[in-house]
Amino acid sequence: MRIIKTTDALYKTIQFLKKKQKKLGLVPTMGNLHKGHIKLILLAKKYADIVIVSIFVNPMQFDNLLDLKKYPQTFIEDCLVLKNEKVDILFAPKISEIYPDGLKMHTYIQVPKLSKIIEGKSRPGHFIGVTTIIGKLFNLIQPNFSFFGEKDYQQLLIVKTFVKELNYPIKIISLPTIRLKNGLAFSSRNKYLTNIELQKASFLYKIIRKTINIILKNNGKKLHQTINLAKMSLIQKGFLVDIFNVYNSQTLDDFSEKNKKNIILASVWLGSTRLIDNKKFTLLN
Template sequence: MNIIKNLKTLHAEIKFLKKINKKIGLIPTMGNLHDGHIKLILLAKKYSDIVIVSIFINPMQFNNLLDLEKYPRSFDQDCMILKNNKVDILFFPTINEIYPSGIENQTFITVPKLSNIVEGKARPGHFQGVTTVIAKLFNVIQPNFSFFGEKDYQQLLIIKKLVKELNYMIKIISLPTIRSKNGLALSSRNNNLNSQEIKTAPYLYLIIKKTAKQVIKEDSDIIINIINSSRTLLFKKGFSIDIFNIYDYQTLDVLFKKKKKMIILASVWLGQTRLIDNKKIFID
C-alpha cells in the first residue's frame, strides 16, 4: 500500500493512473476504521482498478472543539486494516495540506436547503465542512466512483446533489448501514460508549424499527402520535433526543402524514456520545 501525505505526490500518482486508464474508487473516511469501512473497500474493489482511502479528521465539520478532540484516532491499526484488505493508496494529509490558508480563510462549498435542515440545523456549519473537503478530494483524486455508507443518510443526499450540480463525472455508490449483532449501527463514535451505554445503545434501532412497523400498520395517515410515543420510549431508556422524526425520503421535509417513501432519521445523545441512525419506510 502506498501511503501519500502531500498533494504534490498525490497529483503525480493520479496523473499516472489516469494516463494508463485505471478506474479509481475513493472512500473518504476520518479513520478509526471498522467493519463498515471494510465492506466499503470490498464494494469498491468490484468497481475499481485502484482503491484509494483517505483518512482526514476534518476540523471544518466539527462545531464543537471537544467533539473534535475526543474523536478516536487509530492510525497504526487503520493502516493494518487497509493493508490486509489490499487497498492501493492511503491519502493521509495534514490539516495544513488541506487548508493551507487556515480554515477561517478557506473557500467553501455549501449545498443549499439540505445542509441547513435536520442534522444541519442541529449542527450549524457541519455539512459545509463535509462538502468543502469532499469537493477538494474529488478535485485532487478525480475518482470514477466514490463510496459512502447509508448510516449518514442526509450526508449521502447532500453529496449526490453536490456531484450533480457541480457536474462531477463521479458515480456515487452507497452501502446499507452495517450493524453489530445487537442492531447498533457501526460507528467510530461507539468507542466512546462506556459499558452500560453499550448495553443501552441498541435500543435506538429497536425503537426505530418499532416506529416503522407502527407507521405501516396504522390505519390513519396521521403519524405524530407514533413519533411522540417513540420519543417517550427513547427518553425512558436514557437517550437525550436531538432529532427523531419521519421525513420525505428525498427532500427531508418533516412529514405529519404518511407518504409512499419516507425515512426515520434519529440523532440522540447517550451520555457524552452522539449516535445517529435511520430506517427507510416504503409503503406499496
Template sequence: MNIIKNVHILEKKIKELKKKKKVIGLVPTMGNLHHGHIKLISSAKKYVDIVIVSIFINPMQFNNLLDLKKYPKTFEQDCCILRKEKIEILFYPDIHEMYPIGLKNHTYIDVPKLSKIIEGKARPGHFVGVTTIVCKLFNLVQPNFSFFGEKDYQQLLIVKKLVKELNYPIKIISVPTIRLKNGLAFSSRNKNLSISEQKKAPFLYKTIKKTCNIIRQKKGKNIHKTIQESREYLRKKGFYIDIFNAYDPKTLDSICKPSKSIIVLASVWLGKTRLIDNKKITLKN
C-alpha cells in the first residue's frame, strides 16, 4: 500500500492514474476504521478501478476541542485493515498539509440551509468543516465516485447538494448503515461507551424502529404525539436528546402531518458519547 502524506505527491499520482484512464473512487474517513468503513470500501470496488482511502481527523468540523482531542487515533490498526482490503493508495496528510495557513483564515465552503438546521444547529460550524474538507479532497483526488454512509444522513444530503451546485463531475454513492447484531450502528465513537452504556446504546435504534412502525400503522397521523412518546422513553433509559424528530427525506423540513416519505433522525448523548442514527419509511396510501 502506497501511503501518501504530501499533496504534491498525490497530485502527481492522480495525473498518472488519469493518463491510464483509471476510474477512481474516494472513501474519505477520519480513521479508526470499522465494519462500516469496510462496507464503503467493498461497495467502492464494484464501481471503480482503484479505491483511494483518505484518513484525516479534520479539526475544522469539531466545535468542541475536547471532542477533537479524544477522537480515537488508530493509524497502525487502520493500515492493517486497509492492507487486508488490498487498498493501493492511502492519503494520510497532517494538519499543516491540508491547512497550510491555519484554520482561522482558510477559505471555506458553506451549503446554505441544510448546514444550519438539525445537526448543524446543534453543532455550529460542523458542516462547514465537513464540506470544506470534502471539497479539498475532491479537488486533490478528482474521483469519479465517492462513497458515504447513510448513518450520517444530513451529511450525505449536504455532500450531494454541493456536488450538484458546484458542478463536480462526481457520482456520490450512499451505502446503508452497518450494524451490530443488537442494532447499534457501527461508529468510531462506540469505543467511548462504558460497559453499562454499551448495554443501553441499542435502545436508540430500537426506539427509532418502533417509532417508524407506529407512524406507519397510524398512516402518518399524530406524528408529534408519537415522537414525544419516543423522546420520553429514551429519556427514561438515560439518553440526553439533542435531536429526535420526523423530517422530509429530501428537504429535511420538519413533518407535522402525514407525508408519503419520512425519515426519523436522532442525535443523542449517552454519558459523554454522542450517537446518531436514522430510519426512512414510505407510507402507503
C-alpha cells in the first residue's frame, strides 16, 4: 500500500493510473476504521482496479470544536487494517494541505434544501463541510466509483444530488448499514460509549423496527401517535431524542400516505454521544 500525504503527489499518481486506463474506486473516511469501512473496501474491490481510501478528519463538517478535538484518531491502527485488506493507496493529508488558506473564506459546495433539513437543521453547516470535502476529493482523485454506507442516509442522498447536479462522472454505490449482533450500527463514535451505554444503544434500532411494524400494521394511520410512543420509549430508556420521524426515502419530504417508499431517520443522544440510525420501509397499500 502506498501512503500519499500531499495533493501534488496524489495528482501525479492519479494521472499515471489514468494513462494506464485503471478504474479507480474511492472510499472516503475520517479514519478510526471499523467493520463497516472494511465492507465498503471489499465492495470497492469488486468494481475498481485500484482502491483508494482517504483518511481526513475534516474540521469544516464539525459544528462543535470540542467534538472535533475528541474525535478518535487511530492512524497507525488504520494503516494496519488497510494493509491487511490490500488497499492500493491511502490518501492521508494534513489540514493545511486541504485548506492552505484556512476554512473561513474557503469556497464551499452546498445542496440547498437537503443540507438544511432534519440533521442539517440540528447541525448547521455540517453538510456544507461534508459536500465540500467530498467534492475536493472527487476533484483530486477523479474516481470512477465512490462508496458510502447507508447509516448516514441523509449524507448519502446529498452526495448523490450534488454529483448529479454538478455533472461529476462518478457512480455512487451504497452499502446497507453494517451492525453488531445486537443491532447497533457500527460507528466510530461507539468508542465514546461506556459498556453500559453500549448495551443500551442497541435499543434504538429495536424501537425503529418496532415502530415500522406498527406503521405497516396500521397502513400509515395514527402516525403521530405511533412516533410519540416510540420517542417516549426511548426517553424512558435514557435517550435524549433529537430526531425520530418518518420521511419520504427518496426526497426526505415529510411523510405522506400517498408515498409508498419511506424511511425512519433517528438522531439521539446517549450520555454525551450522538447516535444516528435509520431503516427504510414500503407501505403496501
